[in-house]
Amino acid sequence: MVTNITNLGRSGLSDWMIQRVSAVILAFYALFIVLYLLFNPGLDYAAWSGLFSQTWMRIFSLLAFVSLAAHAWIGLWTVTTDYLKPTAIRVGVQILVILSIFVFLVWGIQVLWGA
Amino acid sequence: MSNLQVSLYRYNPETDSAPYMENFEVDTQGRDVMVLDVLHMMKEQDNGLAYRRSCREGVCGSDGMNMNGKNGLACITPLSEVVKDDRLVLRPLPGLPVIRDLVVDMALFYKQYERIEPYLQNDQPAPAIERLQSPEERDKLDGLYECILCACCSTACPSFWWNPDKFVGPAGLLQSYRFLVDSRDTATQERLAELEDPFSVFRCRGIMNCVAVCPKGLNPTRAIGKIREMLLANAT
Amino acid sequence: MSNMRSLTFDAIIIGGGGAGMRAALELAKSGKKTAVLSKVFPTRSHTVSAQGGITCAIASADPNDDWRWHMYDTVKGSDYIADQDAAEYMCSEGPKAVFELEHMGLPFSRFDNGRIYQRPFGGQSKNFGEGGQATRTCAAADRTGHALLHTLYQNNLKNNTTFLNEWYAVDLVKNADGDVVGCIAMDIESGEVVHVKAKATVLATGGAGRIYASTTNALINTGDGIGMALRAGFPMQDMEMWQFHPTGIYGAGTLVTEGCRGEGGYLINKDGERFMERYAPNAKDLAGRDVVARSMVMEILEGRGCGEKGDHVLLKLDHLGEEVLGKRLPGIVELSKTFAHVDPANEPIPVVPTCHYMMGGIPTNVHGQAIMQDGDGNDQIINGLFACGEAACVSVHGANRLGGNSLLDLVVFGRAAGMYIEGALNEGIEYLDASESDVETAMKRITRWNASSDGETVPELKRALQDIMQTSFGVFREEDNMQKGVAQLAELRERIAGAYLPDKSNTFNTARVEALELDNLMEVAEATAIAALERKESRGAHSRYDYPDRDDVNWLKHSMYFPLEKRLGKRDVNFAPRTVDVFEPKIRTY
Numbered sequence: 001m002v003t004n005i006t007n008l009g010r011s012g013l014s015d016w017m018i019q020r021v022s023a024v025i026l027a028f029y030a031l032f033i034v035l036y037l038l039f040n041p042g043l044d045y046a047a048w049s050g051l052f053s054q055t056w057m058r059i060f061s062l063l064a065f066v067s068l069a070a071h072a073w074i075g076l077w078t079v080t081t082d083y084l085k086p087t088a089i090r091v092g093v094q095i096l097v098i099l100s101i102f103v104f105l106v107w108g109i110q111v112l113w114g115a
Numbered sequence: 116m117s118n119l120q121v122s123l124y125r126y127n128p129e130t131d132s133a134p135y136m137e138n139f140e141v142d143t144q145g146r147d148v149m150v151l152d153v154l155h156m157m158k159e160q161d162n163g164l165a166y167r168r169s170c171r172e173g174v175c176g177s178d179g180m181n182m183n184g185k186n187g188l189a190c191i192t193p194l195s196e197v198v199k200d201d202r203l204v205l206r207p208l209p210g211l212p213v214i215r216d217l218v219v220d221m222a223l224f225y226k227q228y229e230r231i232e233p234y235l236q237n238d239q240p241a242p243a244i245e246r247l248q249s250p251e252e253r254d255k256l257d258g259l260y261e262c263i264l265c266a267c268c269s270t271a272c273p274s275f276w277w278n279p280d281k282f283v284g285p286a287g288l289l290q291s292y293r294f295l296v297d298s299r300d301t302a303t304q305e306r307l308a309e310l311e312d313p314f315s316v317f318r319c320r321g322i323m324n325c326v327a328v329c330p331k332g333l334n335p336t337r338a339i340g341k342i343r344e345m346l347l348a349n350a351t
Numbered sequence: 352m353s354n355m356r357s358l359t360f361d362a363i364i365i366g367g368g369g370a371g372m373r374a375a376l377e378l379a380k381s382g383k384k385t386a387v388l389s390k391v392f393p394t395r396s397h398t399v400s401a402q403g404g405i406t407c408a409i410a411s412a413d414p415n416d417d418w419r420w421h422m423y424d425t426v427k428g429s430d431y432i433a434d435q436d437a438a439e440y441m442c443s444e445g446p447k448a449v450f451e452l453e454h455m456g457l458p459f460s461r462f463d464n465g466r467i468y469q470r471p472f473g474g475q476s477k478n479f480g481e482g483g484q485a486t487r488t489c490a491a492a493d494r495t496g497h498a499l500l501h502t503l504y505q506n507n508l509k510n511n512t513t514f515l516n517e518w519y520a521v522d523l524v525k526n527a528d529g530d531v532v533g534c535i536a537m538d539i540e541s542g543e544v545v546h547v548k549a550k551a552t553v554l555a556t557g558g559a560g561r562i563y564a565s566t567t568n569a570l571i572n573t574g575d576g577i578g579m580a581l582r583a584g585f586p587m588q589d590m591e592m593w594q595f596h597p598t599g600i601y602g603a604g605t606l607v608t609e610g611c612r613g614e615g616g617y618l619i620n621k622d623g624e625r626f627m628e629r630y631a632p633n634a635k636d637l638a639g640r641d642v643v644a645r646s647m648v649m650e651i652l653e654g655r656g657c658g659e660k661g662d663h664v665l666l667k668l669d670h671l672g673e674e675v676l677g678k679r680l681p682g683i684v685e686l687s688k689t690f691a692h693v694d695p696a697n698e699p700i701p702v703v704p705t706c707h708y709m710m711g712g713i714p715t716n717v718h719g720q721a722i723m724q725d726g727d728g729n730d731q732i733i734n735g736l737f738a739c740g741e742a743a744c745v746s747v748h749g750a751n752r753l754g755g756n757s758l759l760d761l762v763v764f765g766r767a768a769g770m771y772i773e774g775a776l777n778e779g780i781e782y783l784d785a786s787e788s789d790v791e792t793a794m795k796r797i798t799r800w801n802a803s804s805d806g807e808t809v810p811e812l813k814r815a816l817q818d819i820m821q822t823s824f825g826v827f828r829e830e831d832n833m834q835k836g837v838a839q840l841a842e843l844r845e846r847i848a849g850a851y852l853p854d855k856s857n858t859f860n861t862a863r864v865e866a867l868e869l870d871n872l873m874e875v876a877e878a879t880a881i882a883a884l885e886r887k888e889s890r891g892a893h894s895r896y897d898y899p900d901r902d903d904v905n906w907l908k909h910s911m912y913f914p915l916e917k918r919l920g921k922r923d924v925n926f927a928p929r930t931v932d933v934f935e936p937k938i939r940t941y
Contacts, residue, residue, distance in 0.1 A: 001308065001309045001310070001311070001312045001315065002281045002312045002313070002314040002315055003312065004312065004313060004314070007313045011311050011312065011313070012310075012311055012312050012313035012314065012315070012316060012317030013311045013317070013343075013346050013347065013350055014350075015313050015317065016317050016343065017347070078313075078318075081277075081278070081314075082273075082274070082277040082278065083277065127856060127858060128858055129856050129857065129858055130856070158810075158861075158862075159810050162808065162809075162852075162853045162854045162862045163853070163854040163856065163860075163862060164861075165859045165860070165861050166861070167391070167395075167861075168570055169391050169395040169396075169397070169569045169570055169571045170395070170397065170399060170400050170569040170570075171569065171570055171605075172400065172603075172605045172606075172686060172689075172690070173685075173686075173689065174399050174400055174494075174497055174682075175391075175394070175395040175396075175397075175399050175400070175569065176394065176395060177391065177392075177395045191689050193689075214540060214858065214859050215858050215859040216859075218859050221392070225392075229508055232509075233505045233508065234455070234456060234502075234505035234506055234508060234509040235454075235455060235456025235505075237454075241450075241454040243450070244409070244450055244466075245409070245449075245450050245453035245454070245459070245466065245467050246453060246454065247464070247465030247466065248461050248465055249461065249463075249465050250460075250461045250462070250463060252461075253458065253459075253460060253461045256458045257492075260458045260491075260498060260501070261494060261497070263394070263399075263497070264392075264394055294456075297456070297458075299456070300456075
């Protein structure tokens with residue numbers, strides 16, 4: 001077994017599972033947004049804001065954001081381990097990526113629940 | 116009929132500072148010979164040309180190489196299958212260190228094969244005759260045990276190029292599944308435990324290069340999918 | 352040579368095919384310091400090409416099968432010059448060896464009851480030839496050799512055998528007493544030449560089919576062990592006995608298993624006639640291989656051959672149906688599509704008898720100990736030297752090997768050699784060390800090639816050798832033609848002695864390996880030629896126009912070729928099995 005400490009689930013199986021589940025959630029979320037836009041031509045700020053003020057939409061969106069964060073981390077972690085061979089560079093990029101994801105996630109939560 | 120133009124990857128560490136492509140002209144007398152036959156003709160022109168070969172009928176796996184961009188066995192690849200515009204480009208299998216000309220260092224490939232413990236493990240005492248196995252159970256080994264370890268698949272796999280020390284690769288995983296699915300093997304749990312990390316199996320992205328090049332028509336991607344299913348069933 | 356590196360093992364096994372790896376496995380399990388030295392990665396050895404199966408009375412297809420029947424068939428097949436103690440050992444120990452392989456994981460095909468699948472092969476009978484065709488060849492589809500070789504490699508990995516892969520053994524090292532104490536070997540990747548010291552040296556180097564222009568054998572089958580033993584002055588046994596397999600693919604030489612005929616395929620001539628019915632009314636297409644090969648050549652010579660040149664016959668399989676072909680003969684379907692451009696489900700495969708197997712080799716006893724003769728013609732053990740597999744002549748195949756018996760020979764006698772060496776090592780072996788001049792003697796020919804500066808090149812000389820053998824020592828032989836062949840070989844030996852190796856680099860120099868192989872081909876060819884010329888009778892695979900009959904008065908004997916005098920002597924055949932009555936020579940019909 002190959003050991004490693006920087007991936008999310010500490011197991012290829014759980015990473016693989018998270019990747020697939022998060023992909024399904026993101027697909028539903030994306031589909032929902034697209035359909036919503038199609039069925040609401042001439043959408044204005046009030047309607048859009050109204051949608052996001054409902055609790056179920058906030059939970060749904062948060063789920064999508066968390067999924068996106070996990071999905072991005074697993075995907076980018078894989079890319080770094082494929083292409084970045086020098087350890088210092090690889091770990092550096094990994095830290096940068098995880099910080100960015102963390103910032104975006106917190107920011108997203110703030111946008112959703114903050115107001 | 117014009118002669119066949121062959122562009123060949125050359126490298127001899129004793130004399131060359133870097134690899135280069137050398138052009139040969141080979142008179143095949145218009146016959147549709149195998150690529151290995153062309154190599155024999157070239158070796159008569161240049162004694163120093165190095166490549167591996169043994170059975171010359173596609174069962175020993177010695178002469179895996181890259182022919183006009185695609186991995187395969189030189190001995191069972193007729194010119195008509197690869198040559199375009201009377202040109203043939205021969206390179207060593209990609210992704211492994213080159214020892215000389217078309218001879219690559221396969222140590223990493225073999226190491227990954229050894230890592231999956233490619234031998235039957237059974238903790239029960241052996242009976243006086245053979246262990247019984249139904250034809251249906253035996254059928255599950257078809258498409259798996261026939262692997263000839265030519266490395267065409269693993270060296271066509273980007274995941275193996277990037278992580279040959281960590282990703283088992285299609286050839287090793289095909290053999291891993293051959294033992295996982297053998298009704299006579301009792302080490303299933305131990306075998307699966309060795310595979311659940313993010314590299315050994317899960318670096319497979321399912322691009323199926325391995326399937327496209329396997330000279331024996333085997334399907335490592337399907338075997339890898341089956342291993343994932345077994346891991347999932349085992350862990351949920 | 353004092354700066355040469357040396358490696359020391361209890362046992363060095365030269366050759367990583369089925370026999371070598373089976374011997375190694377036995378020794379590795381016993382904890383002896385063992386190494387397998389192989390010029391190719393072990394799974395590239397020629398055992399991998401064996402297709403049809405391993406013949407053994409495991410009583411699966413027929414619960415009443417008996418190893419004594421198998422022994423009878425083997426002795427009859429050999430035209431009565433198999434040693435009956437050896438055939439007895441092989442056939443009676445066989446089931447144990449086959450079950451061991453199954454326990455190691457060999458993926459045999461299966462019957463519905465879960466037992467190992469067996470198919471009929473040529474020369475097999477029940478009840479000592481009285482009970483009709485037997486079904487005795489254990490198979491893993493038509494890839495039995497591949498399955499067997501990989502299984503043995505895998506189990507050697509499991510038992511931590513040391514492998515010297517892509518190392519080439521150059522010559523044996525003999526000490527002042529004439530004992531074999533190791534070899535000189537070259538690491539092909541680096542070109543480094545090393546002195547390998549061992550208390551037991553096992554030659555498991557396989558056959559030498561590449562002495563013929565047309566052969567089913569791999570390109571690596573160059574008789575390296577035979578060459579080494581001959582150069583060391585040791586005799587060879589029954590070297591005139593070369594099996595021509597009836598069904599090599601016409602033009603390509605690749606093998607099509609006898610299992611095709613075992614599954615119900617048959618040979619036809621240009622009139623579509625199943626001609627084997629005329630030559631072997633009972634066994635038909637499943638007569639001995641020598642009989643079938645001769646019949647095919649007769650058909651061709653009498654103008655009933657197929658194709659534009661009328662120089663081959665056809666193997667008909669289409670009546671078996673795609674399902675049987677796909678399940679039992681999938682490799683054959685692939686091979687005939689690739690090499691004959693024919694789909695056997697629709698069209699017959701063009702085939703021709705093709706050199707396939709060397710029945711002769713290094714004479715050994717059932718423990719794999721190599722044998723020479725003392726001044727009075729008595730057997731004498733060569734200390735330190737062992738042989739098993741195709742390189743050895745135990746002899747279980749005599750003048751003609753039965754299909755499926757080669758794989759059994761490998762595992763039974765590889766195992767036997769391993770067991771014997773383990774016992775001998777436990778009792779303690781001490782031989783005199785090799786002196787510096789002993790090592791230098793073994794270095795002689797590699798030194799010569801490295802110093803060569805001008806002369807003919809290896810490929811042209813190899814082709815000349817193969818043409819001589821093909822022309823003068825083929826399926827049918829006769830005096831004048833063989834005389835000519837022997838003279839041509841003598842001349843060729845001179846040319847090879849002055850041949851030139853242009854590439855003297857060290858890294859993976861395959862040209863040097865091929866040059867060293869050429870020396871071995873030369874040794875094997877000459878031994879074959881002289882033995883064939885001197886055996887003045889027809890027996891098994893050795894058929895002479897000028898001596899068409901078997902001569903039991905003079906030639907119910909092994910031939911022994913002595914390389915130093917280039918002389919052919921004789922050695923008694925063993926007619927003293929331990930547990931069964933002897934099989935007396937009879938007229939051999941199928």
